Amino acid sequence: MTHRTESPAPAPARAPARTRDPVTAPAAAGEWLFATLQRALPQHRLSRVVHRLTRLRAGPLTRAAIHTFVRAFDVDLRDAAEPGPGQYDSFNTFFTRALRPDARPLDARANTLLCPVDGAVSRLGRLDEGRLVQAKGHAYDVAALLGGDTELAARFKDGAFATLYLSPRDYHRVHMPIDGTLTQTIHVPGRLFSVNAATTAQIARLYARNERVICLFDTALGPFAVVLVGAIFVGSIETIWHGELTPPRGHRVRRLPPPMPAPTLARGAELGRFNMGSTVILLLPAGAARWRQDLGTGSRIRVGEALGWLEVNA
Numbered sequence: 001m002t003h004r005t006e007s008p009a010p011a012p013a014r015a016p017a018r019t020r021d022p023v024t025a026p027a028a029a030g031e032w033l034f035a036t037l038q039r040a041l042p043q044h045r046l047s048r049v050v051h052r053l054t055r056l057r058a059g060p061l062t063r064a065a066i067h068t069f070v071r072a073f074d075v076d077l078r079d080a081a082e083p084g085p086g087q088y089d090s091f092n093t094f095f096t097r098a099l100r101p102d103a104r105p106l107d108a109r110a111n112t113l114l115c116p117v118d119g120a121v122s123r124l125g126r127l128d129e130g131r132l133v134q135a136k137g138h139a140y141d142v143a144a145l146l147g148g149d150t151e152l153a154a155r156f157k158d159g160a161f162a163t164l165y166l167s168p169r170d171y172h173r174v175h176m177p178i179d180g181t182l183t184q185t186i187h188v189p190g191r192l193f194s195v196n197a198a199t200t201a202q203i204a205r206l207y208a209r210n211e212r213v214i215c216l217f218d219t220a221l222g223p224f225a226v227v228l229v230g231a232i233f234v235g236s237i238e239t240i241w242h243g244e245l246t247p248p249r250g251h252r253v254r255r256l257p258p259p260m261p262a263p264t265l266a267r268g269a270e271l272g273r274f275n276m277g278s279t280v281i282l283l284l285p286a287g288a289a290r291w292r293q294d295l296g297t298g299s300r301i302r303v304g305e306a307l308g309w310l311e312v313n314a
Helices: 024-040 043-053 060-073 091-095 150-154
Strands: 112-114 119-126 131-135 138-141 160-165 173-175 180-188 212-219 222-229 237-239 243-246 254-256 270-274 279-284 289-291 306-310
Touching: 060 091, 119 131, 131 160, 160 289, 160 306, 180 243, 212 237, 212 270, 222 270
Parallel strands: none
Antiparallel strands: 112 306, 119 160, 131 138, 160 279, 173 270, 180 212, 180 254, 212 222, 222 279, 237 243, 237 270, 289 306
8 A cells, every 4th residue: 555645835935024225224214304303493593594694794704604615515616707715705695606707608599498597407397287296206286386376377287397406506596598578576485495305305395385486477488487496594585676585584475566667588697596505496388398308307407508499489
């Protein structure tokens, strides 16, 4: 009689243990902590203190602060109208420094949408159902960015947007991408979170929550918006037609008509400045322009270079 023997059933395979990436996990935790700390900070109070300090004319102390900043952030002053760190009487005059007239030649092609700032591309894209992409996993409404104005947001339906980040080392004046006539300036009060990549990845709707100044223009493309977004330690935002708009800071949206006659600015002309680093967002109507395909998140770009191509003759 033959006896059959059966082998015991093999034990089920054990699922591999989940491990945390030793590089990305601490980085993500650090970003979360950085964003959480910002929520607790008295953002406006700190920014008012910075506003005062950056305007002090403290002689040797001011020069020492500027020299330290230049070294810490690797600031390149070779294109500045005043290239010596000791030539500035306050930190703010250094930070908002002018460039040599020939430092940023404009792309001469007639169909070019110029970059308005020195900085890096955060996001470029189309307005999908009235929403802009802030970072991976984060989007927000155009209407929220524009202070809750749904009628104004509808003018950019199916349009395009570009978000450009200015780091502390960058030139901090903002220029016109195309010819335009000012129609309205809107100041939207809000928070003052940092706008660096770590914070935009952690805080939802950040650009629609931070304080901002919206500059609206009538152009050959139709309506065009340049949104100057404030950030922590940004002492103020200025335009060339209204001067310093922030501070003061309030709790109500302010709609400011243009001075008369309304200023018309040529492409490449200065329109405003940040008195510390921040972000600029461009909004264009449907079918107005297409972005350069070689640009993506993190791409460096400077004032006057081509950011995109106009689809109509502007």
